[in-house]
Amino acid sequence: MIELKNVRAGYxxxxxxxxxxxxxxxxVNDNEILGIAGESGCGKSTLMRTLYGDFSGxxxxxxxxxTGRFTDPDSGRTTxxxxxxxxxxxxxxxxYVPQGSMSVLNPIMKIxxxxxxALPKREKKGSKAELRQRIVEFLxxxxxxxxxxxxxxxxxxxxxRQRVLVAIAAFVRPRLILADEPTTAxxxxxxxxxxxxxxxxxxxxxxxxxxxxxxxxxxxxxxxxIAIAYAGKIVEVGPTAEVFESPRNPYTxxxxxxxxxxxxxxxxxxxxxxxxxxxxxxxxxxxxxxCPEAQAICxxxxxxxxxxxxxxxxxxxxx
Amino acid sequence: MRLLGQIATRLISxxxxxxxxxxxxxxxxxxxxxxxVEAMLAQVSSQGAYMDAAQAxxxxxxxxxxxxxxxxxxxxYWNFIKRIVLTGDFGPSLAMxxxxxxxxxxxxxxxxxxxxxSSTLIAxxxxxxxxxxxGWRPNRASSRIMEGLAIIxxxxxxxxxxxxxxxxxxxxxxIFPLTASVHGAPWSFAFIRSVIWNSFLPALSxxxxxxxxxxxxxxxxxxxxxxxxxxxxxxxxxxGDGRILTRYILPNAILxxxxxxxxxxxxxxxxxxxxxxxxxxxxLGHLIYTAVIQGDxxxxxxxxxxxxxxxATATMIIDLTYPLLDPRIRAR
Numbered sequence: 001m002i003e004l005k006n007v008r009a010g011y012x013x014x015x016x017x018x019x020x021x022x023x024x025x026x027x028v029n030d031n032e033i034l035g036i037a038g039e040s041g042c043g044k045s046t047l048m049r050t051l052y053g054d055f056s057g058x059x060x061x062x063x064x065x066x067t068g069r070f071t072d073p074d075s076g077r078t079t080x081x082x083x084x085x086x087x088x089x090x091x092x093x094x095x096y097v098p099q100g101s102m103s104v105l106n107p108i109m110k111i112x113x114x115x116x117x118a119l120p121k122r123e124k125k126g127s128k129a130e131l132r133q134r135i136v137e138f139l140x141x142x143x144x145x146x147x148x149x150x151x152x153x154x155x156x157x158x159x160x161r162q163r164v165l166v167a168i169a170a171f172v173r174p175r176l177i178l179a180d181e182p183t184t185a186x187x188x189x190x191x192x193x194x195x196x197x198x199x200x201x202x203x204x205x206x207x208x209x210x211x212x213x214x215x216x217x218x219x220x221x222x223x224x225x226i227a228i229a230y231a232g233k234i235v236e237v238g239p240t241a242e243v244f245e246s247p248r249n250p251y252t253x254x255x256x257x258x259x260x261x262x263x264x265x266x267x268x269x270x271x272x273x274x275x276x277x278x279x280x281x282x283x284x285x286x287x288x289x290x291c292p293e294a295q296a297i298c299x300x301x302x303x304x305x306x307x308x309x310x311x312x313x314x315x316x317x318x319x
Numbered sequence: 320m321r322l323l324g325q326i327a328t329r330l331i332s333x334x335x336x337x338x339x340x341x342x343x344x345x346x347x348x349x350x351x352x353x354x355x356v357e358a359m360l361a362q363v364s365s366q367g368a369y370m371d372a373a374q375a376x377x378x379x380x381x382x383x384x385x386x387x388x389x390x391x392x393x394x395x396y397w398n399f400i401k402r403i404v405l406t407g408d409f410g411p412s413l414a415m416x417x418x419x420x421x422x423x424x425x426x427x428x429x430x431x432x433x434x435x436x437s438s439t440l441i442a443x444x445x446x447x448x449x450x451x452x453x454g455w456r457p458n459r460a461s462s463r464i465m466e467g468l469a470i471i472x473x474x475x476x477x478x479x480x481x482x483x484x485x486x487x488x489x490x491x492x493x494i495f496p497l498t499a500s501v502h503g504a505p506w507s508f509a510f511i512r513s514v515i516w517n518s519f520l521p522a523l524s525x526x527x528x529x530x531x532x533x534x535x536x537x538x539x540x541x542x543x544x545x546x547x548x549x550x551x552x553x554x555x556x557x558x559g560d561g562r563i564l565t566r567y568i569l570p571n572a573i574l575x576x577x578x579x580x581x582x583x584x585x586x587x588x589x590x591x592x593x594x595x596x597x598x599x600x601x602x603l604g605h606l607i608y609t610a611v612i613q614g615d616x617x618x619x620x621x622x623x624x625x626x627x628x629x630x631a632t633a634t635m636i637i638d639l640t641y642p643l644l645d646p647r648i649r650a651r
Contacts (some may be wrong), residue, residue, distance in 0.1 A: 054555060090557030098555070105547045108646055117566065118556035166550075187511050235434075270510040 001208075002028040002051060002176070007064035009050045010232075010278070017062055018279045020046035022232040024064075025305065030071070030175075033202055033209045035223030035319040037216055037255070041275060043232040046182065048212045050098055052178050053086025054238065070094075088089040094118040095169040097179040097198075100162035100186070102125030105153035115168050120142050123172060135201035138171055139164075142197050159190035162198060168199045176208045177201070177313065183218055216259055220244055222318035225311075228252045231275045234305055251287045285317070293318060326639065333635045336402075340627035345399050348616045349392070355413055355616050356382045358561065385411060386617065403491040409621035414613035420621035423606060431595070431602030433514070435587040438522040439529060443580050446533025451572060454541025455564055466538060478593035481524035488520060495520045498599035520600045525591055529583075533576065574645055578637055583598060585633025588626045629636030 004026045010019040020043040026049070028034050038044045049059055050066060066083035070093045086094065098104050115135055116124075124131065134147045142163055153161060162182060169177055179198060183191040199222050202209040211223060219226050219240060227237040227252065230283055236249040247253040255269050265298055273290045276282050282289065288298040296316055307313040359382055360375060368377065383389050387399060387410055402408050409420035449469070453462040472480075489497040496517055544550060545568065553567050590605035599605070603622060610618035642649045 052555070056551075056554070068610070088558070090555065096552075096555045098552050101548060104552050106553070106571070107551045108570055108644075109566070117562070118553075118558060176645055256368070 001030050001070075002066065002068045003069075004028075005065045006049060006055050007066060008062045009046055009059060009064075010062065011058045012059070014062075016279075017060075019062065019230055019281075020232055020278055021050060021283070022278075024232075024234050026227060026234055026237065028176075028210060030208055031202075031206045032224045033211060033222055033278070035219035035226040036210065036212045036229060037214065037226055038311070039275065040230035041278070044212050044229045047229065048178055048180055048210070050083060051210060052061075052094065053083045055084065061223075066093075068176070072175070073103075078132065091118045091172055091174070092122075092175040093174055094178070095172055095174040097166050097169045097182045099176060099181040099184055100158065100165050102153075103161075104165065105161065107153055109152070111151055111153070111156075111164060112151065113170060115149075118168070120170075120172060135171065140154060141278075142167055159186060159193065162186060162194050164192070166197050166201070166256060170205070173205055174207060175212070175303060178210045178212075180212050181214070182211070184215070191218070198222065216255060228255065231281060232278050233315065235287065235316075236312075237305070237315040238309070238314075242293040242309070242312055248292050248312060248319045249307045250291050250314050250315075250319070264299055285315070329635060329638055333631055334415070337628055340631070341400065341403065341624055342396075342619050344623050344627070345396055348620065349395075352596070354569065355386055355614070356388060358614060359416075368567070371466070385417075385522060386413070401622065406522075412615055414609065414615040414618065423465045423618060424603070424621055424625060427601060427603045430600065431591075431604065431638045434518050434522055434600065435525070435591060435603060437518075438525040439580070439583050441522075441525045441589065442529035443533055443576070445526075445575055446530045446538045449530075449571065450534040450537030451541050451564070454538040454572075455545060455568065459540065465535065469531040469534035469538075471473045471531075472527050474536060475528060477524050477528040477591070478597060480523065480528055481594050481597045482521050484524050484573045502519075517598075517600070521591070521594045521600050536579070537572055537576055540575065541568055544568045544571050577644065581633045581637040582630070585630035586626075588622075590628035593619055626648045634644060 004024055007021055008318055009021040010017055014017050022043075024047065036044045036047060041141070044141045046059065046265040049055075050061060053062065053066075054184045059306055061083065066086075067080065068083075068086065068089075069078055069080050070089070071078045079089065081089060091201060092095075105111070112132065112135070116131065119131075125223050134151070139146070139148060144160065144167065148156065148160065148164060156164065166179075166182065169179075177198075181199065183194050186194065186213065195218065198211070211219070213219060223240045225238065226240045226243050227234050228243070228249065229235070230251050236243060236247065236252045238248070243252060244256060247256060258268050258270055260268060271290050276289065284297075284301055285291070285294070285303050287295045291298065295317070301317070304318045305313050308312045308319060356379055360379060363378070364370065365539050387395060387402070389395070390398075402410075407421055411417040412420050412423055415423065449465045453458075453466045456462050457466075485497065488495045527539075548565060550567055553563050558567075588603060591602075592608055595599065595602045595604035603625075606618065607622045609615065609624060
């Protein structure tokens with residue numbers, strides 16, 4: 001379980017700080033698939049990096065707390081840690097699936113080495129042949145042949161590469177897997193395979209999967225809960241089916257309304273305008289300028305993220 | 320089978336390149352306006368030797384034969400190629416008649432090779448090491464100092480640097496000899512020491528400049544690679560800095576450097592002409608210089624041919640070994 005309390009994270013100096021994640025509180029439960037959705041620049045990648053404790057490239061946490069409590073199912077031992085110490089848990093308790101691209105794997109290293117070199121000590125017990133055998137069996141479970149291990153990245157197709165990336169992350173049996181746009185840039189057939197693979201792994205390990213994607217379809221298919229981000233804030237979070245059925249936030253409603261449906265005639269209506277600048281966010285609700293239901297109060301007071309139904313919270317004054 | 324075909328193609332192009340190079344080497348001097356035989360005769364008579372017409376004709380005939388200038392252009396060409404390929408014989412040097420060209424080259428080769436091979440390798444290893452570090456930790460003071468040094472030294476022509484070093488350390492503070500003079504029995508300790516002593520300044524002038532180039536090029540490679548997704552991913556996999564640097568960045572950064580190194584080694588057979596002249600260093604560069612100044616065609620043809628073969632061989636070796644280093648080049 002990971003708990004975020006009033007987290008403020010972003011880039012820059014204290015004088016000119018751009019908070020890509022601003023005052024976000026969120027609980028990521030054990031044994032669930034949590035989706036984080038939102039458009040480009042809404043802060044979902046920064047939120048993801050904060051969850052993973054990846055504070056590089058100028059990302060800083062300016063306030064709040066990220067606490068992780070992970071229980072090992074075999075030993076029952078619990079590890080508690082803060083985001084700035086998560087690094088010690090990488091590829092042990094938590095792992096990460098990047099967006100697969102041509103250059104995400106070392107072009108001149110065989111896949112086997114790229115799997116083995118990140119393994120924690122507990123996985124490296126036994127002989128090399130044994131380890132290879134275990135990896136082979138693990139990959140076979142996802143329809144990946146043994147030859148993959150002796151291949152270089154350029155010899156694999158895009159879909160295979162992505163499946164390898166998922167397998168590398170899952171092989172260490174982590175308590176938390178973070179997947180950052182794992183199916184973006186893949187065709188729908190391959191997308192489905194990757195998603196099924198992610199779900200199967202989560203069901204098997206009973207761990208937590210956090211999936212970041214801008215594709216609501218992906219969230220609808222596999223996530224248990226979904227958090228909608230807008231301009232550095234979480235504006236709605238709740239059970240996925242419920243959020244899609246009866247969104248409690250005008251922004252979520254607009255997002256869902258923009259999805260094409262089978263049999264639908266005419267053009268879908270989008271929202272006017274663009275999200276506000278994160279460098280100088282407006283007073284009040286950040287969606288107010290584009291919200292069809294905005295009132296005077298929306299431009300003055302920022303609505304808190306509050307429960308509107310059991311386990312279903314939204315940041316809106318009126319819903 | 321595919322691989323064999325590729326190797327065969329590469330070997331054929333190797334032979335063609337050399338054949339073409341040797342052809343150019345053969346024809347260019349023959350289209351030059353001066354006649355080496357007449358030049359030689361003039362040299363002999365200018366030294367005060369008296370010859371009557373019959374003697375002059377006999378000498379002319381024997382020189383023409385010795386220089387390989389007998390018969391039609393085509394027979395000359397055929398004999399030239401045959402001689403080179405079969406025996407590596409370029410005939411006698413004209414300036415140092417009758418010492419064979421091959422012997423002169425054989426004498427100069429170890430000097431040049433010793434100087435250039437050691438200085439090139441030292442510069443390569445040092446330069447790549449420093450450049451890798453500077454690219455990996457660009458904000459460290461040590462990185463900035465080394466990079467600054469490289470940028471200052473790199474654009475200085477090596478002969479200017481050689482001149483400055485020579486004035487500083489042979490003239491103002493006479494630590495090193497001004498011109499090379501080697502003593503001691505061959506391969507004795509004193510001999511080796513004296514060789515190193517004599518080679519130090521020329522080697523330093525080459526190392527410094529080439530070092531700068533390696534630093535700059537590998538630093539650029541490293542900075543670019545450090546931004547690559549696979550490096551970021553390896554960091555997120557929890558790998559330590561040392562491992563990322565040695566297993567992910569270094570092998571990728573070093574690939575183009577290996578190509579450059581092989582080309583440099585090929586070019587070595589030209590010698591470092593100006594360095595060798597400045598330090599009176601008895602290497603190939605010096606030999607080429609002598610050949611040009613004294614109009615020694617055979618010697619010139621010999622040294623140039625050697626250089627052609629060396630560069631062609633070096634590039635062929637890179638082409639054939641590169642697939643072993645970079646899996647992306649391998650035949651699919």
